[in-house]
Amino acid sequence: MAASTMASNSNDRTVLYGTLLLVCQVCFALTPSAAAFNITYIQEDLNGNCWQYIRYRGGLVYSHAGYGGYASNADCKLTITTEHRKRIHVRFETFDLTESINCYQDEVVVYDGKTFSSLLLSGTPYGLCGNGMPPQYTEMVSSGNIVTVRFITDGIVSDNQGFSLIYTTFVPDEELTGEDSDCFMCTDGSMCIDNSLVCDGLENCLDSSDEEYALCFDDPNDDSYSSFTWLTWMGTIFGVVVAFAVVLIVAIAVIVYCCCRSANRRSRNNQCQYNNNMNGAAHGPGYATQMHHNGRSGGYIAPPSSRYGPSQVTSGYASSEDGYFGNNSVTYHAGHHQTMVALPPNA
Numbered sequence: 041m042a043a044s045t046m047a048s049n050s051n052d053r054t055v056l057y058g059t060l061l062l063v064c065q066v067c068f069a070l071t072p073s074a075a076a077f078n079i080t081y082i083q084e085d086l087n088g089n090c091w092q093y094i095r096y097r098g099g100l101v102y103s104h105a106g107y108g109g110y111a112s113n114a115d116c117k118l119t120i121t122t123e124h125r126k127r128i129h130v131r132f133e134t135f136d137l138t139e140s141i142n143c144y145q146d147e148v149v150v151y152d153g154k155t156f157s158s159l160l161l162s163g164t165p166y167g168l169c170g171n172g173m174p175p176q177y178t179e180m181v182s183s184g185n186i187v188t189v190r191f192i193t194d195g196i197v198s199d200n201q202g203f204s205l206i207y208t209t210f211v212p213d214e215e216l217t218g219e220d221s222d223c224f225m226c227t228d229g230s231m232c233i234d235n236s237l238v239c240d241g242l243e244n245c246l247d248s249s250d251e252e253y254a255l256c257f258d259d260p261n262d263d264s265y266s267s268f269t270w271l272t273w274m275g276t277i278f279g280v281v282v283a284f285a286v287v288l289i290v291a292i293a294v295i296v297y298c299c300c301r302s303a304n305r306r307s308r309n310n311q312c313q314y315n316n317n318m319n320g321a322a323h324g325p326g327y328a329t330q331m332h333h334n335g336r337s338g339g340y341i342a343p344p345s346s347r348y349g350p351s352q353v354t355s356g357y358a359s360s361e362d363g364y365f366g367n368n369s370v371t372y373h374a375g376h377h378q379t380m381v382a383l384p385p386n387a
Contacts, residue, residue, distance in 0.1 A: 076240045076241045077098065077099050077100060077237075077240045077241055077242040078094070078096045078098070078099030078100070079099060079100050079101075079102070080092065080094060080099060080100070080101045080102070080118065081101075081102050081103075081104055081105045082101065082102070082103050082104065082116045082117075082118045082189065082191045083103060083104040083105075083110055083111050083114055083116050083191065084105070084116070085116075086111055086114055086116070090114060090115065090116035090117065091116070091117040091118075091119070092117070092118050092119070093119045093121065094118070094119070094120055094121070095120075095121050095122070096120070096122075096207075096209075097122060097208075097209040097234040097236055097237060098206070098207060098208045098209055098233070098234065098236075098237040098240070098242065098244050099206075099207060099242070100204065100205075100206055100242060101118065101189065101204065101205045101206075101207065102202065102203075102204050103148075103191055103202030103203045103204070104202050107201075109197065109198050109199045109200060109201070109202075110146075110191075110193060110198065110200070110201075110202040111193065112193050112194065112195055112196060112197045112198065113193060113194065113195040114191070114192070114193050115190070115191075115192050115193075116190070116191050117188055117189070117190045117191075118188065118189045118190075118191075119154055119186065119187070119188045120186070120187045120188075120189075120207055121185060121186050122185045122186075122209040123185060123209070124185055125185075125211075125212075125215050126185055126209050126210065126211055126212070126215070126234075127181060127182050127183070127184070127185065127209070127210055127211075127212050128181070128182040128185065128186075128187045128207055128208070128209060128210075129179065129180075129181050129182075129207065129208045129209075129210055129231060129244075130150060130161070130179065130180040130181070130182075130187060130189075130205055130206075130207050131178065131179050131180075131205060131206045131207075131208075131246075132173045132177075132178050132179075132203060132204070132205045133203075133204045133205060133206060134201070134202075134203055134204045135148075135168070135170075135171070135172055135173040135203045136171050136172075136200045136201040136202060136203065137168075137169040137170060137171075137198075137200050137202070137203065138169060138196070138198045138200055139169060139170040139171065140169060142166045143164075143166050143167045143168065143169035143170075144166070144194075145169070145193075145194045145196060145198075146169055146192065146193045146194060146198060146200070147166065147167030147168060147169045147191075147192050148162065148167055148168045148169070148189065148190070148191055148192075148203060149162050149167040149168070149189075149190040149192070150162040150180055150187065150188070150189050150190075151187070151188040151189075151190065152182050152183055152184070152186075152187065153182075153184065153186050153187075153188065154186050154188055155188075156188075156190070158188070159183070161180040161181075161182065161187070162177055162180070163176065163177055167190075167192070171200075173203075179246075187207065189205070206242065206243070206244065208231065208233055208237065208244040209233065209234050209237070210223070210231035210232055210233045210234070211223045211232045211233075211234075216232060222235065223235060224237070224238045224250060226245035226246065226247055226249050226250065227245070227247050227249035228245070228246060228247040228249070230245065230246050230247070231244075231245065231246075233245065233250060237250060238250045238251075238255070238256075239251060239255065239256035
């Protein structure tokens with residue numbers, strides 16, 4: 041009985057966990073992606089050499105994952121490479137590092153290349169630190185197609201929030217008439233960025249012209265478009281709500297079913313125990329009740345003497361294939377107690 045109950049409980053938990061997983065998967069599938077651009081964390085491989093190499097045309101870089109402070113006693117690097125004859129524009133969005141003289145505690149260094157001997161785009165030889173980026177270093181432009189960002193922290197734990205930056209591949213002016221001239225020119229004329237960066241959810245242009253509504257969507261002045269857009273969004277929202285409601289109802293039904301099933305098992309067990317107790321109480325000490333096992337019943341004989349009082353006797357057999365002693369066995373019943381013993385072959 042105990043093994044059966046444990047197996048049944050395990051099955052119920054499996055059904056419940058599977059339903060909850062299905063709810064999460066459906067909700068995730070119905071939720072639009074928050075970002076179509078690349079996201080990279082510099083402090084990622086802290087147990088290794090902490091040096092990443094990526095080849096994207098644009099993206100967002102964070103100093104570390106999470107909302108807490110960045111890791112201490114680390115030296116992490118990120119090398120960004122793009123196609124030949126193109127350049128990389130780096131723009132810091134947020135910047136909050138420990139303030140120190142000559143940035144000897146925590147600092148960020150940006151190199152115009154792959155090695156530490158490359159030209160420093162960050163200007164000062166000791167890197168950048170503090171709360172807020174100096175205006176002259178907010179934007180940096182490589183002279184080639186490689187940029188390396190190095191983030192160094194000392195052994196003192198910091199509560200500062202780190203930094204974030206946007207890097208963008210663009211075609212320099214001298215290449216605009218070449219084979220790489222097929223690009224998107226920002227409205228302010230500052231950069232001609234790769235077409236794959238347009239309407240990706242990240243503002244690569246300084247004037248945000250690559251993410252303008254009129255560019256990324258159809259003409260908002262078209263009444264038919266506006267009506268269609270409104271109906272489309274309403275239909276999408278309605279579909280998401282209905283799907284979520286259906287999944288929620290199914291989850292609740294499974295939970296209620298599991299709870300009721302568990303309650304019924306406990307009720308049956310309590311009823312069986314109650315019946316056994318009532319049998320013993322009704323017939324008095326020493327009464328031998330008849331036991332059924334898998335459809336087979338057996339009679340029982342009382343021992344010659346029992347401290348529970350005299351027992352009544354019936355005759356019969358017990359099934360050997362179910363773990364009993366076969367025909368050569370008897371079970372002594374005395375009140376609420378019973379004992380099965382094997383008889384001699386000639387008994």
